[in-house]
Amino acid sequence: METIDLTALRNFSRRTGQPTHPELLDARPIEHVSKIEIDEEHVTIEYNEKTTRYYNVNEITKNEWIYKYNDDPEFVAAVAQVIALARKHLKELPDTIACPPGCAECCSGYEPFVTQADVRRIAEHLGMSDEAVMHEYVVARPSADGHYVGWLRKVSDDLADQCVFLMGDKSGRFYCGIYAARPGDCREFTPIGCQDVDESLSHSSKFKVGPAFQPRHKRRARNGRRN
Ligand code: SF4
Ligand code: SF4
Structure with a gap:
């Protein structure tokens, strides 16, 4: 001490x-x-x-x-x-209060707002048009000042459900399927003061993320090649 x-x-x-x-x-x-x-x-x-x-x-x-x-x-x-x-202690923050690997409670329950620039980045990342990304993954609700164009869809109509890009498995660990292209809202989200952390997960455990999110048309093409 x-x-x-x-x-x-x-x-x-x-x-x-x-x-x-x-x-x-x-x-x-x-x-x-x-x-x-x-x-x-x-x-x-x-x-x-x-x-x-x-x-x-x-x-x-x-x-x-x-x-x-x-x-x-x-x-x-x-x-x-x-x-x-x-x-001195501030420098230690990332080690002491970083998210436990595999926790993604905040990717459910929140609706990250997206800007046109976010849509563009996600579209480039997934090899889709901006319009297709808007149609498939965004609930369009333009803000009055035009800054936001809407928010990311959930896997169902239930807003408490998980983000459409959240990937995970039965182990109870999750990861962002479009991490490099995730919206600014997700980048700015901080674990400081987070009340939602999944306490069953250990900070020291290692978690290897799985494959990246694939849009439907790429999944279909891949499955077609297999058949
Ligand atoms: S885009 Fe990624 S980081 Fe953002 S809410 Fe969805 S899964 Fe989470
Ligand atoms: S600890 Fe909090 S901020 Fe970090 S991933 Fe979990 S819910 Fe999100």
Whole structure:
């Protein structure tokens, strides 16, 4: 376990009377910290960022907590230690909170929105026209600003069902069948704070993905050659 020497903070407390003991501090502002910025005079912390997704607009609200430290060297040194430690652990994030291999719970229940550029990329990847991709794999619902053209279909009409491109087997492990061409929405999806993780899967296990998704016309042609 890593600890921080809080002597500098305690000295600060003693000299200024401002509480630095964790129990005396109002720590609510840092419970959901999204960003910390430091300049010569201020520590600015953004927290409780709330993103409301409308179909074509992201409305973001956030709170800010600004501390003016007036060039107090002890306080600056203490804050620098905390930030150095946070940065160190941030670097470890991909190992400690990456998705367990084979988990794809988020590929069910969510409907990734697609742009025209996503459709183009998927069409090129599958060797199809944009129109065919729209017809077969996209529920067309253009957004008011024209940015999105719709969302990816599910394997059934049930929106909680799995994405049409999700591949997997009886082992309960899944993978994206168009990974290199997946929509921007899927690329931006982060496991940080994910509540849907399949807890039966181990982070350390290895999972070799199977064949890529094949569109119907290619499957038919392949089966025809076999017969
Ligand atoms: S395109 Fe791939 S990553 Fe995106 S929801 Fe479908 S299976 Fe998951
Ligand atoms: S851990 Fe969460 S974000 Fe990662 S694949 Fe599973 S459901 Fe998706």
